[in-house]
Amino acid sequence: MAIAIKIQDIRKTYRDARLKRSEVLKGISFEVEEGEAFGFIGPNGAGKSSTIKILVGVSRPTSGEAEIFGRPIAEHASRIGMGYVPESPYLNDYLTPYEVLSAGIALHKLKVPDVRRYCLEWLERFRIAHVADKKIRSFSKGMVQRTALAHALAVKPRLLILDEPLSGLDPIGRRETVDILHEYHSQGGTLFFSSHVLHDVERLAQRFGFIHKGLIKTVQTPAELLNKHGNYSVFFCCTGQIGIEGAVRLDSSNWCVEVSTAALWDTLQRLRECGAELREVRPMISLEKAFLEFIGEDIKTVAV
Numbered sequence: 001m002a003i004a005i006k007i008q009d010i011r012k013t014y015r016d017a018r019l020k021r022s023e024v025l026k027g028i029s030f031e032v033e034e035g036e037a038f039g040f041i042g043p044n045g046a047g048k049s050s051t052i053k054i055l056v057g058v059s060r061p062t063s064g065e066a067e068i069f070g071r072p073i074a075e076h077a078s079r080i081g082m083g084y085v086p087e088s089p090y091l092n093d094y095l096t097p098y099e100v101l102s103a104g105i106a107l108h109k110l111k112v113p114d115v116r117r118y119c120l121e122w123l124e125r126f127r128i129a130h131v132a133d134k135k136i137r138s139f140s141k142g143m144v145q146r147t148a149l150a151h152a153l154a155v156k157p158r159l160l161i162l163d164e165p166l167s168g169l170d171p172i173g174r175r176e177t178v179d180i181l182h183e184y185h186s187q188g189g190t191l192f193f194s195s196h197v198l199h200d201v202e203r204l205a206q207r208f209g210f211i212h213k214g215l216i217k218t219v220q221t222p223a224e225l226l227n228k229h230g231n232y233s234v235f236f237c238c239t240g241q242i243g244i245e246g247a248v249r250l251d252s253s254n255w256c257v258e259v260s261t262a263a264l265w266d267t268l269q270r271l272r273e274c275g276a277e278l279r280e281v282r283p284m285i286s287l288e289k290a291f292l293e294f295i296g297e298d299i300k301t302v303a304v
């Protein structure tokens, strides 16, 4: 499998108005394989956008190396076949969504039999086909975001880099966008995205990279996360009392108990001995819990 993104010891130092230097990326390294869906997570100011801007060529690293599909990011050709939506997309607001999408198709030299129809199909997927010919100037933040996402996907990128793709979208828009990104990924696309919406990251990403204060804390798969942090919710049915510590009665006969991976087998044995009827065992991967543990802070003090 080819390596889609390779980042090696990247550092980034900004200077403020008084020329005071602050290092916001402190030597980060990780890789994303072709065909992967990789979620990049971290609290506000952790360095997610700074990393993404370096990858897409908007900003230069102070030191370190990065490659896209084996080409150094300094080469313009590394960005051929890449789709990118920044955190707050800026689209020329005197254009219409149709003009934005058709310009992208022309720029990427994409061969489609009927450009108008193809663009309208993408705009329809993001539920903005009814404003295809309206100027973006009059659009809400969510509609601009939908236009930018439709544009990025319509050009059939090999690699899609999205900075907070779900911000500004309502809950239905978020769900639909997650579905579209799922489809893109299941058709072989490589997805690298940052997000604050941990639930959506859990649904989309095959691996997570946690960044905090300019350092990569860990890169994990959901399975690794589950092994380390996982609990299970065990749902069962029992009409009488049950002597299992922590079991919560949901209604007259249904119960639930949360157990650790280590205690799961014993709990199932005990339920059988008590004559309880097992209904469901559901893993509880708490990305938020793991996230907070990795950055070593209290849940009340961190905005994620």
Ligand SMILES: Nc1ncnc2c1ncn2[C@@H]1O[C@H](COP(=O)(O)OP(=O)(O)OP(=O)(O)O)[C@@H](O)[C@H]1O
Residues within 6 Å of the ligand: 014, 015, 016, 024, 042, 043, 044, 045, 046, 047, 048, 049, 050, 051, 087
């Ligand atoms: N152009 C810049 N000049 C100076 N400092 C900057 C610049 N861009 C970002 N920073 C600083 O770098 C740090 C990391 O910012 P960055 O936008 O990469 O974080 P982030 O993880 O994307 O945060 P958020 O989740 O809030 O978008 C922050 O302290 C930010 O203030």
